[in-house]
Amino acid sequence: MSSKIESILDNLKAIKGVHGSALIERFGLIKGQALPGWIDPESLAAMVTLILKASQRATKELEQGEFLDAIIESKNGKILFTEIKGNVLAVLTTVEAKLGIINLKLEAAKKSLAAEL
C-alpha cells in the first residue's frame, strides 16, 4: 500500500462529517484505506463491486455510458463512490455532512490519487 495514498485518505478523514474513506480496485482489492474501526473494509469493497455491477448494467442496457460516481443515502449516513482510473474511492459520511464542501475537497483528492495510480 502506498503511504502517499494513505496520507491523502487520512486528509479526507479530517473533513467535518467524513467518517473515513477507502480506495478500492474494480474487482474488490483494497488499495488504501483510512476507515474507523467499526467499518469493515471488506464489506465496503463488496459494496463497491455491487455498485459497479449495477452501473455496468446501466452502461450496457440503458445507454448510460461509463460510470462516474454514485451516492447511497441511508438513515444513518451517506456513502459516496467516485471512479478514479478504474478504481473506486468510497467515502462514508454522516447524515448532516455538507456535500458541497466535501465534493470540492474530493475533487482535489481525486487529482492527487490519480497521480499515484
Add this chain to the structure above:
Amino acid sequence: MSSKIESILDNLKAIKGVHGSALIERFGLIKGQALPGWIDPESLAAMVTLILKASQRATKELEQGEFLDAIIESKNGKILFTEIKGNVLAVLTTVEAKLGIINLKLEAAKKSLAAEL
C-alpha cells in the same frame, strides 16, 4: 397496474431533463412505468435489486440504517432511486438535468405514490 400510478409517472416524465421513471417493487416486480422505448424496464428492475443489495450490505455491516435514496451518475445521464413503502422509484435523467428542481417535484410525486401503495 394502477392507472393513478401511471399518471403520476407520466407527469414526472414531463419534467425537463427526465427521460422517464418506473416504480419497482423490492424484489424486481414492475408496478408502473413511464419509460422511453429505448429503456428496457426489466434491466432497470435488475439494477434496482442490485442497488438494494448494496444498500442492505451497508445497513447490516456498515451501520448505515435503512435505505433512503441513491444516485448513479454516468457519462450519459443520472439514475435516481428513492424508497417508497418498500418499493423503489427509479428516475432516469439527462446529464444536464437540474437535480434541485427534479428533487422538489420528486418529493410531491413520492407523496402521491405513497398514497396509492
